[in-house]
Amino acid sequence: MSTTMVAPHSKRPIADDKVFAANKKAQEAAKKVGAEQVINSTLGALMEDDGSLSVMQSVMKTFKDLPDAEIAAYAPIAGLPDFQQAAEKAVFDEYRPAGHVRAVATPGGSGGIRHAVWNYMEAGDTMLTADWYWAPYKTITEEHGRKLDTFQLFDENKAFNLPSFKEKVEELLGKQERLLIMMNTPAHNPTGYSLTEEEWKEVLDYLKEKQAKDQKKIILYLDIAYIDFAGDMKTSRGFMKQFENLPESILVLVGYSMSKAFTFYGLRCGALLCLSSSEEIADEFMAAGTFSSRACWSNGTRGAQKLLAKVYSDESLLKKVNEERDSFKKLLETRAHAFVEEAEMVGLEIFPYRAGFFITIPCENPDKVADELAKNHLFLLPLGRGLRFAPCAVSEAKCRKSVRFIKEAMDKVNG
Amino acid sequence: MSTTMVAPHSKRPIADDKVFAANKKAQEAAKKVGAEQVINSTLGALMEDDGSLSVMQSVMKTFKDLPDAEIAAYAPIAGLPDFQQAAEKAVFDEYRPAGHVRAVATPGGSGGIRHAVWNYMEAGDTMLTADWYWAPYKTITEEHGRKLDTFQLFDENKAFNLPSFKEKVEELLGKQERLLIMMNTPAHNPTGYSLTEEEWKEVLDYLKEKQAKDQKKIILYLDIAYIDFAGDMKTSRGFMKQFENLPESILVLVGYSMSKAFTFYGLRCGALLCLSSSEEIADEFMAAGTFSSRACWSNGTRGAQKLLAKVYSDESLLKKVNEERDSFKKLLETRAHAFVEEAEMVGLEIFPYRAGFFITIPCENPDKVADELAKNHLFLLPLGRGLRFAPCAVSEAKCRKSVRFIKEAMDKVNG
Numbered sequence: 164m165s166t167t168m169v170a171p172h173s174k175r176p177i178a179d180d181k182v183f184a185a186n187k188k189a190q191e192a193a194k195k196v197g198a199e200q201v202i203n204s205t206l207g208a209l210m211e212d213d214g215s216l217s218v219m220q221s222v223m224k225t226f227k228d229l230p231d232a233e234i235a236a237y238a239p240i241a242g243l244p245d246f247q248q249a250a251e252k253a254v255f256d257e258y259r260p261a262g263h264v265r266a267v268a269t270p271g272g273s274g275g276i277r278h279a280v281w282n283y284m285e286a287g288d289t290m291l292t293a294d295w296y297w298a299p300y301k302t303i304t305e306e307h308g309r310k311l312d313t314f315q316l317f318d319e320n321k322a323f324n325l326p327s328f329k330e331k332v333e334e335l336l337g338k339q340e341r342l343l344i345m346m347n348t349p350a351h352n353p354t355g356y357s358l359t360e361e362e363w364k365e366v367l368d369y370l371k372e373k374q375a376k377d378q379k380k381i382i383l384y385l386d387i388a389y390i391d392f393a394g395d396m397k398t399s400r401g402f403m404k405q406f407e408n409l410p411e412s413i414l415v416l417v418g419y420s421m422s423k424a425f426t427f428y429g430l431r432c433g434a435l436l437c438l439s440s441s442e443e444i445a446d447e448f449m450a451a452g453t454f455s456s457r458a459c460w461s462n463g464t465r466g467a468q469k470l471l472a473k474v475y476s477d478e479s480l481l482k483k484v485n486e487e488r489d490s491f492k493k494l495l496e497t498r499a500h501a502f503v504e505e506a507e508m509v510g511l512e513i514f515p516y517r518a519g520f521f522i523t524i525p526c527e528n529p530d531k532v533a534d535e536l537a538k539n540h541l542f543l544l545p546l547g548r549g550l551r552f553a554p555c556a557v558s559e560a561k562c563r564k565s566v567r568f569i570k571e572a573m574d575k576v577n578g
Numbered sequence: 579m580s581t582t583m584v585a586p587h588s589k590r591p592i593a594d595d596k597v598f599a600a601n602k603k604a605q606e607a608a609k610k611v612g613a614e615q616v617i618n619s620t621l622g623a624l625m626e627d628d629g630s631l632s633v634m635q636s637v638m639k640t641f642k643d644l645p646d647a648e649i650a651a652y653a654p655i656a657g658l659p660d661f662q663q664a665a666e667k668a669v670f671d672e673y674r675p676a677g678h679v680r681a682v683a684t685p686g687g688s689g690g691i692r693h694a695v696w697n698y699m700e701a702g703d704t705m706l707t708a709d710w711y712w713a714p715y716k717t718i719t720e721e722h723g724r725k726l727d728t729f730q731l732f733d734e735n736k737a738f739n740l741p742s743f744k745e746k747v748e749e750l751l752g753k754q755e756r757l758l759i760m761m762n763t764p765a766h767n768p769t770g771y772s773l774t775e776e777e778w779k780e781v782l783d784y785l786k787e788k789q790a791k792d793q794k795k796i797i798l799y800l801d802i803a804y805i806d807f808a809g810d811m812k813t814s815r816g817f818m819k820q821f822e823n824l825p826e827s828i829l830v831l832v833g834y835s836m837s838k839a840f841t842f843y844g845l846r847c848g849a850l851l852c853l854s855s856s857e858e859i860a861d862e863f864m865a866a867g868t869f870s871s872r873a874c875w876s877n878g879t880r881g882a883q884k885l886l887a888k889v890y891s892d893e894s895l896l897k898k899v900n901e902e903r904d905s906f907k908k909l910l911e912t913r914a915h916a917f918v919e920e921a922e923m924v925g926l927e928i929f930p931y932r933a934g935f936f937i938t939i940p941c942e943n944p945d946k947v948a949d950e951l952a953k954n955h956l957f958l959l960p961l962g963r964g965l966r967f968a969p970c971a972v973s974e975a976k977c978r979k980s981v982r983f984i985k986e987a988m989d990k991v992n993g
Binding site: 171227427 | 623721864
């Protein structure tokens with residue numbers, strides 16, 4: 164008798180999550196040599212200089228002060244109506260494009276990606292994203308019997324690689340009726356790159372032209388998990404105005420998350436929004452999303468939804484929250500700037516960093532380099548062709564120190 | 579150009595959830611005629627006599643007193659280890675069967691059902707459950723390209739219908755390699771029925787015999803959403819000891835939820851557990867479940883996980899929580915008893931109620947009867963062939979009043 168019970172498609176490797184595994188190593192080292200000697204740059208969460216989690220006090224107090232029943236009760240499947248409205252404000256601010264917007268509550272940013280992959284792809288279809296991507300994109304497509312393919316994010320000058328993007332869109336739309344394109348910007352994970360308004364214009368001009376020619380369906384997914392750490396409102400959201408008046412067959416989906424923006428990672432609250440020039444397509448999105456939610460996690464975290472609704476209905480509270488977040492953002496910028504500056508000084512090559520929690524160093528033999536770095540008690544995430552450093556989790560002084568460790572380790576391993 | 583963007587399998591009707599729709603009608607009536615005149619028996623949550631949500635104070639206080647970082651930080655994908663241990667204790671108490679147990683955190687009870695339907699069924703397979711069932715079972719199977727079939731829960735004497743169960747298992751195992759059987763007990767939604775230890779023995783004897791004969795795979799899913807309102811520990815969990823020493827090809831899954839047991843509906847926390855005589859199959863469960871979680875909602879509500887871990891590591895707190903829940907349970911029992919007693923008095927036929935949040939009245943033309951009842955400002959959930967009454971949400975006096983309203987409305991509509 165064979166000792167397997169799962170259906171064949173669900174036979175999965177027994178493997179630790181790479182981020183959590185690297186974090187575990189860092190914690191073990193801290194126990195041995197003391198936390199001050201360890202640089203733990205593995206996790207994608209904002210930390211104080213001492214390595215403890217940064218938590219927005221204005222947010223946590225508002226949450227804990229909610230009436231008990233607002234935390235304990237079920238929310239409606241698609242989310243509280245005032246949460247849906249607040250999510251729309253949080254996503255677009257002053258840059259809301261004209262069109263039909265709908266929102267469905269999701270557990271963090273992940274849930275929205277799951278719904279898009281399931282509802283806007285057929286079995287066996289391929290999703291397109293950049294060659295530097297957040298690993299769970301692959302997990303999510305694999306789980307649901309879909310595939311993932313990539314374009315090159317950067318050309319040889321480290322500029323946005325539009326020709327590679329076009330080539331891949333061509334190729335995939337030649338094979339399937341519908342193409343889901345996953346764009347992680349602004350403050351891309353793992354490189355910290357943000358598409359400029361001009362680059363967005365080129366992307367959209369091309370997609371409109373392509374759609375007019377082929378009459379196929381394009382779903383443009385904007386993963387904005389890090390948007391509130393991507394500069395001011397104009398820098399982070401100005402490009403969204405360009406999403407106005409797209410043809411009906413180009414649907415924009417936006418994956419919003421409270422995880423980073425409200426340091427509310429563990430409360431599992433986000434929203435998937437759609438923007439369409441067609442009301443019918445927006446309603447179709449709502450029906451599919453609500454059905455999918457009922458069939459995966461039922462409903463969302465009510466207290467977190469209520470918190471967002473409260474923040475966006477109270478100007479003085481909103482101001483307070485924004486000020487507190489700005490102070491976190493400033494700390495992050497100082498650290499990242501220190502890393503970038505030091506990298507220039509010692510000649511460490513990095514990808515163009517604009518904003519956000521991560522910086523990527525392209526490198527050969529990343530696993531070996533990471534092992535070498537561990538000897539100096541520096542822990543980060545080895546990627547396929549590089550290293551992900553997380554200034555969100557490390558003090559300014561340690562950021563500077565890390566650059567020198569990384570340069571030395573790369574020189575040693577790769578000669 | 580056709581105005582549709584979703585993949586064909588995800589074209590869903592635009593429809594309100596039936597429970598939320600009925601609840602909305604009740605709330606509108608309360609605004610018109612006053613809450614005292616309205617009987618809102620639609621929602622599956624425990625309410626005070628005045629219609630406000632019952633919240634366990636010992637639980638909410640412990641939750642709000644957690645360190646901020648324990649609420650704000652991410653939990654590991656599969657859940658905090660101390661949560662997994664606590665969930666095991668919460669599920670089995672003294673009746674833990676020998677065998678290999680694993681637990682994966684899920685958002686409430688729904689998430690675990692999703693994982694089982696996806697991982698333990700192939701596309702097009704059919705899941706088996708009772709003909710009186712919680713409607714989302716169908717939503718979950720439909721979403722994931724699976725089917726649902728039913729056996730008759732009761733025979734003509736309103737006893738558990740073992741022959742119907744056997745017949746359906748025979749039929750489905752004749753067609754597929756693997757059968758997922760969904761058992762909602764104790765305190766079945768919507769009837770309040772609980773299988774007895776003898777009925778469980780008959781079910782398991784049959785499944786063991788059947789598996790030995792056919793050499794196929796049987797996954798027995800126990801949905802215990804209401805277990806902590808299903809009598810004492812022996813009554814609610816004694817039968818679990820029978821799950822010991824099942825063959826490797828009979829895998830037990832248990833869907834646990836904090837929603838009802840801790841009045842923590844809106845915090846979205848539960849766990850899917852497996853019990854197997856094979857360690858390999860338990861590890862396989864863990865790998866598939868962790869992968870699926872990463873691909874749907876990433877991780878769970880950390881604060882709720884920590885709360886459960888805290889309760890089960892502190893005897894005096896556990897005692898306090900159990901005492902508070904017992905007082906809620908007593909209130910529920912008083913109400914349900916009043917309904918059952920009154921039903922006997924006026925000769926209103928109901929299905930055998932043992933425990934839990936719901937009572938079912940078999941009836942012709944349930945939608946018409948529900949419309950008739952709305953005239954008396956009584957709102958409940960019309961099912962396919964009956965009415966679901968929710969004593970969890972209604973005072974004792976209103977429970978008694980409801981019986982008479984229902985009897986009159988049925989007589990009027992069905993003659």
